[in-house]
Amino acid sequence: MKALVLFSGGLDSTTALAMAIDKYGVDNVVALSVSYGQKHNKEIEASNKVAKYYGVEHIYLDLAKIFEYSDCSLLKKNNKDIPLGDYSKQLEELDGDTLSTYVPFRNGLFLSSAASIALSKGCDIIYYGAHSDDVKEAYPDCSKEFTEAINRAIYLGSGNKVRVEGPFVNMHKADIVKYGLEHSVPYELTWSCYEGNEKACGKCGTCIDRLKAFKANGVKDPIEYEVE
């Protein structure tokens, strides 16, 4: 068995990479990082460091052109403010729409790219870091239903050769960190913050979630934050 891991350099996908390496062995794992025109290169830099740490094969794709027409606030070209604060609070103000940080069908696109590459590289399985705290009202391509649907599409469309597995899809972010801490995942090398400053902002939705997940495990997040 050989696995391809969709790997952003963030907390969830780094833990998924660690899990795949643990299960299949480092020579049977390929990590795939995709740029989508985000505001900064901190995630890509983090993905390079983590891949080097594990000595795993690492493929990089730039798909920014596909998001050329999107008004998503995470995209560099849009020069928009990224909303701050807890996701649940952001959602209250939404009125049924997706968040401005929803990158249109990003996970579907990334998983499909991963399927094409998995077939070429002889991988049977795609690992993907979605988890149950992802708010599907805001990020519909993070839901369990979506993961099941794209898994079926990839399985059928690959001639029954490739499956998608979201090993954390029923887990909370705190459980992911728990697994990672038990398996010595190098969280000090990862990057989650939506902003691209020297230190993580500590105020955006993803920073808040990350900080909470470490706190739930009684452990200090090893990366530096602008706020305490």
Added chain:
Amino acid sequence: MKALVLFSGGLDSTTALAMAIDKYGVDNVVALSVSYGQKHNKEIEASNKVAKYYGVEHIYLDLAKIFEYSDCSLLKKNNKDIPLGDYSKQLEELDGDTLSTYVPFRNGLFLSSAASIALSKGCDIIYYGAHSDDVKEAYPDCSKEFTEAINRAIYLGSGNKVRVEGPFVNMHKADIVKYGLEHSVPYELTWSCYEGNEKACGKCGTCIDRLKAFKANGVKDPIEYEVE
């Protein structure tokens, strides 16, 4: 309603484009052409001519990098012979594998790219030229089951905003040509042949299928062939 049409410049997708324009009006249609590193630019040239003919908005993407590791015979980088003859004969010799002309998960990748762009451009529907003559044993990402599965994934992952429709999925290629002839589709501008010579080869699987579809309608294919 606004439609995005996955549009290669071939016979099927040009007819799908004509159908979308007929149904939604030319100002509510976006055509998307994707390069995947194929041996020649004849399809892309054809897509430009057809888009210009209809005066429809036309977006072009180059996704060749994703197929960098594939050994598919349609890719320029591989410099492999493309198998000749009828698909059914090619399949007999296959022994359960996909054809060498299967581009790994190409349709899934293209439809996912289309979903990202459709969301950005406010399109509700993606048109896609798959039909019932597509041999799913060789091209699993052309089957009806796959179209249904990717439709569900795109619908869920887009927050119930975008659907995939394969208007020809229950039709034969001859029926597509029938519809196109009735709607004056400019087939003289299209390109289907896997080879990139001045004239279509008339010998590859796709040329043979195309010639048969015109013959079934009692009409001569308006493009030129190397063979009679």
